[in-house]
Amino acid sequence: xxxxxxxxxxxxxxxxxxxxxxxxxxxxxxxxxxxxxxxxxxxxxxxxxxxxxxxxxxxxxxxxxxxxxxxxxxxxxxxxxxxxxxxxxxxxxxxxxxxxxxxxxxxxxxxxxxxxxxxxxxxxxxxxxxxxxxxxxxxxxxxxxxxxxxxxxxxxxxxxxxxxxxxxxxxxxxxxxxxxxxxxxxxxxxxxxxxxxxxxxxxxxxx
Numbered sequence: 732x733x734x735x736x737x738x739x740x741x742x743x744x745x746x747x748x749x750x751x752x753x754x755x756x757x758x759x760x761x762x763x764x765x766x767x768x769x770x771x772x773x774x775x776x777x778x779x780x781x782x783x784x785x786x787x788x789x790x791x792x793x794x795x796x797x798x799x800x801x802x803x804x805x806x807x808x809x810x811x812x813x814x815x816x817x818x819x820x821x822x823x824x825x826x827x828x829x830x831x832x833x834x835x836x837x838x839x840x841x842x843x844x845x846x847x848x849x850x851x852x853x854x855x856x857x858x859x860x861x862x863x864x865x866x867x868x869x870x871x872x873x874x875x876x877x878x879x880x881x882x883x884x885x886x887x888x889x890x891x892x893x894x895x896x897x898x899x900x901x902x903x904x905x906x907x908x909x910x911x912x913x914x915x916x917x918x919x920x921x922x923x924x925x926x927x928x929x930x931x932x933x934x935x936x937x938x
Contacts, residue, residue, distance in 0.1 A: 745783050747773040752794040757836030761847035761854075764791055792857040795844050798837055799861040803868050806830050810871040819932070820876035820917045827872045828910035831890035833897045842895055862887065878920025886916055 751773035755764050764787060766780045773779070784790040809830055813823050833839075841861070848854040866883035869890070873881030893909040918934055921927075 744775055744779060747775060748780060748783060749794045749797050752790055753840040754836050756840035756843045761791060761843050788853055795857050795861060799864055803864045806868045807871060810875050814875040823872060823876040824910050824913040824917060828913055833894040838894050839898055873917060873920055876917045878917055879924035881920045
């Protein structure tokens, strides 16, 4: 569904709703995303959600889309910058490990949507789009590191799993684990594509 167009002051209110939706989802789960909870968080009248969105589900989907687009744009710009700088694979692994770190409340809200989609089919198309976009960025990162045919699904799953564990049980997570996992994935991709010299250079760099 195409977002409705509004005047500037209306756009500010719409953006406030989206921000509030992320915060409420992180605090209370998707089931807690209601008209009242979102508008109270945003400091707006109760009817505001209905003015901009046909349903609370549409609001949640739009919040997911906006978050995903912003995150993809940020990481895609990072991949392009690293490629233009001819960065070493290890530098790329470090940069993307930092970029993929959990951010609050956005990451927690994202996982809440993912989990809720298992019980709410109406959210699955939006979640699938978010996953597809994330895999595209992961593939760009791996290609910047030299891998010709990267396993983007595995890379994104690593990032999501690391972020999820960091949110749920931060004391159990080694800060360098994601970087090492990315290195291992990059190394495997380089070897599979026959770039042995680059793989050896990555393997012998400081860990």
